[in-house]
């Protein structure tokens with residue numbers, strides 16, 4: 184009954200999609216537990232690139248059941264668009280896609296509320312993806328959200344929608360002077376989505392529990408990353424869900440004893456999109472070089488990602504929060520050719536050395552990185568498939584990270600493509 188969680192250890196975009204695609208070969212089920220279409224997970228097969236936003240990255244393998252769990256917030260228009268785009272590329276979407284009936288829906292007023300709120304915050308804005316994620320989770324927690332099951336019952340849906348739109352329209356007008364929505368128009372649109380999605384709706388928790396009882400492998404795909412987690416990230420510059428491994432239980436409806444292992448995805452350097460503190464950020468030519476070489480532009484919004492060195496302080500925090508048993512290191516190839524590679528081992532704050540990740544963004548903002556410098560490697564690691572193919576100093580870099588974090592590298596990714604990967608430990612046996 185192995186259930187394996189793959190979660191991001193940094194600020195998202197670590198390469199989770201690529202690893203999930205690899206691990207999916209041996210899984211029966213691949214499930215998403217949180218977030219929404221703020222995620223952009225890239226899988227490159229041969230020379231074909233797929234970017235998945237809501238559908239689990241296992242969909243590119245035939246015969247895998249892909250589940251969107253109750254913890255995910257779904258924009259039905261985006262989901263249907265994603266389904267159609269995959270279908271047009273020859274991927275079949277039928278009973279291999281199951282959506283939890285309990286999952287909450289993103290409504291058009293969520294996007295409007297978010298954009299109004301962000302523009303009001305000015306320079307203090309979060310820099311969200313603008314997908315309505317935060318406001319959708321707000322409605323969920325305020326117990327007025329609209330779930331997939333609700334749009335399958337037109338009478339109940341119209342009732343909820345009317346009261347939610349009335350509320351949203353008042354807010355939009357009073358707080359932001361923004362235009363509101365017509366319930367009838369939104370109702371009709373969502374009835375169309377209901378018609379398309381109803382055959383995929385079901386009880387995801389029950390299906391996963393049964394699969395685990397039958398000894399099947401369940402792969403659980405995190406979105407965003409631990410440092411964007413609502414509780415454990417750099418609040419308030421976070422997303423509105425539990426991105427770390429703990430979210431897998433509530434977001435899928437399975438107990439913690441069902442999770443057998445959590446693997447953290449770590450990019451060989453660090454990136455961040457949007458606002459918020461980033462102690463190892465490089466505001467120089469090297470940061471620019473990493474962005475260019477690593478193609479560090481958002482898979483969802485196309486925004487340039489901020490780039491910097493690896494940060495052991497924040498990674499140790501992620502290892503603890505997630506209980507990672509191992510990690511996958513990605514984009515090692517992007518560091519090829521550097522004379523030296525820096526790694527942050529502590530922060531300096533008001534003359535003190537800090538080794539514990541600060542809980543608040545304002546304190547983290549004032550932290551300066553303390554670096555250790557490791558020798559770089561001149562040879563290419565691009566496409567390496569065996570540990571022995573890696574240059575000596577690249578191996579030293581990985582061993583050094585393993586020692587600092589106290590966990591091993593299960594996988595090392597050396598390129599965008601599916602097969603550009605070194606596997607040192609099989610997670611599904």
Ligand code: GDP
Pocket residue numbers: 191195196197198199200201222223224225226227477478481482513514515516517596597598599
């Ligand atoms: P995710 O959100 O965690 O799935 O990551 P993204 O897909 O947003 O961003 C990761 C980017 O890095 C994608 O463009 C991947 O194709 C690419 N990528 C993943 N692993 C590697 C790697 O080992 N080397 C290189 N060069 N690119 C990689």
Ligand code: IMO
Pocket residue numbers: 191194195196197221222223224309310311312313314315316317405406407408411420421422423456457458482
């Ligand atoms: P994947 O799954 C990187 C960031 C946004 C913003 C903050 C809040 O591809 O790793 P939101 O729209 O979620 O309310 O924005 O979170 N963010 C991500 N950054 N990768 C992601 O997903 C992200 N999803 C959200 O840029 O800073």
Ligand code: MG
Pocket residue numbers: 195196197222223224225482483
């Ligand atoms: Mg991404």
